[in-house]
Amino acid sequence: MSRSSTETASFKGKPVRERRHLLILGGTGEARALAAHATAQFARDLRVITSLAGRTRSPAALAGEVRRGGFGGADGLAAYLRATRIDFVIDATHPFAARISATAQQACALLDIPLLTLSRPAWVKEEGDHWIDVADAAEAAIHLPALGHRAFLTIGQRDIAAFAGVGGVHFVVRLVDPPLGALPLASYELLVGRGPFTVADERLIMERHAIDVLVSKASGGASTAAKLAAARVLRIPVIMLRRPPQETRISVAGIEDALAWIERKLEHSQEVVP
Ligand code: NAP
Numbered sequence: 001m002s003r004s005s006t007e008t009a010s011f012k013g014k015p016v017r018e019r020r021h022l023l024i025l026g027g028t029g030e031a032r033a034l035a036a037h038a039t040a041q042f043a044r045d046l047r048v049i050t051s052l053a054g055r056t057r058s059p060a061a062l063a064g065e066v067r068r069g070g071f072g073g074a075d076g077l078a079a080y081l082r083a084t085r086i087d088f089v090i091d092a093t094h095p096f097a098a099r100i101s102a103t104a105q106q107a108c109a110l111l112d113i114p115l116l117t118l119s120r121p122a123w124v125k126e127e128g129d130h131w132i133d134v135a136d137a138a139e140a141a142i143h144l145p146a147l148g149h150r151a152f153l154t155i156g157q158r159d160i161a162a163f164a165g166v167g168g169v170h171f172v173v174r175l176v177d178p179p180l181g182a183l184p185l186a187s188y189e190l191l192v193g194r195g196p197f198t199v200a201d202e203r204l205i206m207e208r209h210a211i212d213v214l215v216s217k218a219s220g221g222a223s224t225a226a227k228l229a230a231a232r233v234l235r236i237p238v239i240m241l242r243r244p245p246q247e248t249r250i251s252v253a254g255i256e257d258a259l260a261w262i263e264r265k266l267e268h269s270q271e272v273v274p
Contacts (some may be wrong), residue, residue, distance in 0.1 A: 031092035074106035092118040126230035137162035148213025195223040201228035
């Protein structure tokens with residue numbers, strides 16, 4: 001699929017390197033940072049397009065180009081990759097966005113397009129942490145009443161319905177966007193906010209709302225880690241939803257490594273014909 005170096009254009013008789021096209025599957029702070037660095041570092045050689053699912057109403061500004069909305073599964077993504085002449089893909093989506101990651105694996109394998117996964121490092125338990133590891137929101141809901149009565153729910157909107165049947169618990173729910181309707185919870189209040197948060201912010205929320213249990217996804221990364229430090233200090237248990245398993249072939253944990261991968265791909269694909 002990747003364009004060959006023989007497609008090199010010429011200007012005034014001299015070979016001009018054609019820009020390669022990178023698609024970043026985004027929706028995370030890491031994807032935003034990668035787009036900023038990649039556009040700055042490879043401006044001459046690379047067109048950078050970030051794809052967003054379109055869930056957040058006012059996403060933070062992104063360097064390079066942006067497209068929004070689902071592709072329509074692996075076939076849809078493959079059609080987009082072909083039409084946009086994408087040379088490389090970096091999946092920098094959230095560790096819990098398992099469907100789009102699987103879709104990217106399939107579409108890139110189909111077209112033989114190099115795919116890199118940028119996966120933020122998992123959080124590591126520290127002394128004083130009391131984490132209850134669960135498979136998903138349904139299992140979290142089962143454990144919750146035995147652990148506390150005022151829960152700080154920080155798992156996004158999609159899985160909240162799993163807690164609908166939980167009795168005797170008041171929820172403090174934090175979301176990036178205000179929900180369009182009422183949440184399916186018997187007793188709750190809403191906080192709207194987007195990370196990064198500080199430990200002081202998180203501690204204040206937990207103290208002000210008399211939180212006695214935190215529910216979190218094992219998202220990893222620095223942007224939302226402060227709640228774990230606050231829970232540690234306040235000796236609050238954390239119900240931690242495990243990351244869904246993902247089949248990744250080439251994976252890096254940081255922006256620097258992703259940029260080095262891009263650089264290698266550019267060197268490999270842009271050998272100018274003399
Ligand atoms: P998901 O379950 O893996 O994806 C659901 C569907 O949304 C996909 O099948 C795809 O639709 C579309 N989609 C997802 N990410 C996309 C992207 N970057 N560009 C274009 N289409 C995309 O994902 P999710 O958990 O709903 O997350 C949606 C977005 O929010 C992701 O970009 C992710 O990085 C971000 N996010 C997710 C979480 C989380 O906890 N899940 C947290 C923070 C940010 P089609 O099948 O039609 O292509």
